[in-house]
Amino acid sequence: MxxxxxxxxxxxxxxxxxxxxxxxxxxxxxxxxxxxxxxxxxxxxxxxxxxxxxxxxxxxxxxxxxxxxxxxxxxxxxxxxxxxxxxxxxxxxxxxxxxxxxxxxxxxxxxxxxxxxxxxxxxxRDDVAIFNSIPTVEGTIMMVIQHTDFTIHGSKVVVLGLGRVGTGLARTFAQLGAHVSVGVRSSASAARVYEMGLTPLDMNNLAEEMPECDIILNTVPAPVVQAAVIKQLPSHAVIIDLASKPGGTDFRYAEKRGIKAMLAPGLPGIVxxxxxxxxxxxxxxxxxxxxxxxxxxx
CATH class of the missing domain: 3.40.50.720 (NAD(P)-binding Rossmann-like Domain)
Known part of the structure; x- marks a missing residue:
């Protein structure tokens, strides 16, 4: 009380x-x-x-x-x-x-x-952020389903960042049958991704290492989804940026390319x-x- x-x-x-x-x-x-x-x-x-x-x-x-x-x-x-x-x-x-x-x-x-x-x-705080990642992941799944015409199962997903939200996204989308790659910067994080049975990507050279991709889920509040990355995406690709404003995506270039890109911070408060x-x-x-x-x- x-x-x-x-x-x-x-x-x-x-x-x-x-x-x-x-x-x-x-x-x-x-x-x-x-x-x-x-x-x-x-x-x-x-x-x-x-x-x-x-x-x-x-x-x-x-x-x-x-x-x-x-x-x-x-x-x-x-x-x-x-x-x-x-x-x-x-x-x-x-x-x-x-x-x-x-x-x-x-x-x-x-x-x-x-x-x-x-x-x-x-x-x-971990006690807030980790619990908060649960509705964030659920909300992301909802957005992916709403804005794609293909299933998550069998799709190629890139998660950028292995923080509290990134870890939850990578694990959950893999469990849903997606082929998940995770962008990280340190060798320790790359080892964690490998241990999870997923594919690590070096975010320091993301444009060069970017695999074939249907969905990008960004959690990094820095300009990581730049034009050099976006120009490699197929026309059906979707980018959901979960980082705090202004996000880490070049939304102007994505629009120019006709790539669907959405900034979606604060998903727990919505879903x-x-x-x-x-x-x-x-x-x-x-x-x-x-x-x-x-x-x-x-």
Whole structure:
């Protein structure tokens, strides 16, 4: 239970709705901002007034998975306005206040460090990212089926990156009967791919090593699917880029070639927001319970 904890949920997508529900179940006092167009209401929650003294009582602030922009502004699908988290406003929070975000940027990381607040990028944590890879993989399968006219079984798939999501993609598509190659940069990762029974590709020379391919699944947030790679693809090929914006694909060249290429970050929030929200809420609950607030009794 989180009885006595005061938490602000600011902006976001359908994942935040499950987080709000869980916080209410755990008896936290919940303040909301960025949900003014939400059809279903949360009668237990309180509208966050940025000009009131509510901020001075907050134990935690929960931001969307996408975090803020490079000016500290927060967006959401349930509002038509940007919410600005200024330095002066954040400085009014208690010193123990924890700020949760999915990912962060240099601006917000430096800002929270400057005012000495604990910023927790949840997607950097294995306990979130590994669980989160499950709906990401399922969503990728859905997109592949929707945008191809051939089966995954027997298709030639290239997965770029062997991180949490890349590993799940490579394993699952292989289990579905695809011929999977995995782009990696280190010899250790190449050995892991080989141990999985798949084909390693050297991403340092991807254009030269690129095999015949029907589907490219990119997880690397760097320009890896470049023109030299795309020009080798057959016209029926599909590229699904799961990296954070702007992705790692030359979308302009793909369009010029007539290759279907889609940027699809945040799939868990689209295909399984309830599960994705529960994953985030459970981790936040554990972190709050282990925070200095509870230990110090402040």
């Amino acid at each position: 989180l009885t006595g904890y005061q938490v602000a949920v600011i902006g976001g997508d359908a994942r935040q709705l499950e987080i709000i529900r869980r916080l209410n179940e755990w008896d936290a006092t919940v303040y909301l901002a960025g949900f003014d167009q939400l059809k279903e209401g949360f009668t237990e929650a309180i509208d966050l007034d940025f000009d009131s003294d509510q901020v001075e009582r907050l134990d935690a602030i929960i931001l969307p998975v996408a975090g803020t922009d490079d000016q500290g502004r927060v967006d959401g699908i349930f509002t038509n306005r940007l919410l600005h988290l200024t330095e002066s406003w954040l400085k009014r929070t208690p010193s123990h206040c924890q700020i949760y975000t999915g990912i962060s940027n240099d601006y917000f990381t430096q800002l929270t460090s400057h005012i000495n607040r604990n910023l927790i990028p949840l997607m950097d 399984a927001p309830k599960t994705a929200g529960r994953i985030i809420a459970d981790v936040i609950s554990r972190l709050l319970k282990n925070s200095n607030r509870e230990v110090d009794g402040s």
